[in-house]
Amino acid sequence: MTYKENFMTQIVISIAQQTLTVYKRQKVIAHYPVSTAKNGMGSQQDSGCTPLGQHIIAEKIGGSAPSHAVFIGRIATGEIYNAELGALNPERDWILSRIFWLSGLEEGINKGSDSQGSCDTYQRYIYLHGTPDSEPMGVPLSHGCVRMRNQDIIELFEQVEEGTPVNIIAQ
Template sequence: MNHHQNSDKQLIINIAEQTLTVYQQQKEILKYPVSTAKNGIGSQEDSGCTPLGQHVIAKKIGSDSPISSVFVGRVPTGERYDAALGELHPERDWILSRILWLSGLEEGVNKGSNAQGVCDTYQRYIYIHGTPDTEPMGVPLSHGCVRMRNEDIVELFEQVEEGMSVTIMAG
């Protein structure tokens, strides 16, 4: 993982607005609707919440996968999501197309643990990832991750690098 900032881009995720914005040299260049956690803001393990604060993209996964590819445990299953597959597994939290795995930078906030237990974004498997097109954007519905439209995550994936700064803010 390279930690030197070799890019002048950064991502800002705004929970109140349910948006992800790409900034380059402090200028907004791209903005996408997202869906963050149904359970709101939080960093504790098993809270089902989206963590706040300073993060980096730890790993980019899925670069060669077709759009709507299904991932389980960050590995493509070879399936492509469609309505029929969705009906077969209504309980699944679909991870599609691409994964940007986030890692927290603030000890005791979104990294490591605190008095309440584990609060580590990376260990909690918090990603930015694609979701079925039937899932609404702009509404907090995820289990903690940041969901995006498949076309959007594929486009975003090409704009970002491992080690890039990601700030998640309440509003």
């Protein structure tokens, strides 16, 4: 896929609706439920909030990993998530199956710093990623990332490339 084709594909994430919509040539080609931050919207480092604004998919990670593969620091651990593993590690924030690492495009909004300090989406490690299937979608519960069902993130991984625009909106 060329850069021009990437520009024809766009992802819009709605915080209010808790949805992710994929557009190709301005037509909806996919629509998924998501879970954004429990702490709401915001860009500050350590806020636990989901950043608004224009982003791109900076890196796609995990393309050859099995469904429910566990990632820590963007590296597959070799574990495959199941309810027993979850019960043994209740404190872990599970990042599963695939990762899209986002990078903000708006200086002082979701890139670099603002008057309150760092607001950089990429440096905050904000991802779109899979989560345990027992986690509810349509409810803000994440630590800042955008969580998706494993089947959905795997499907999305095949539809978009690095450089694809991602717009995170409040409505």
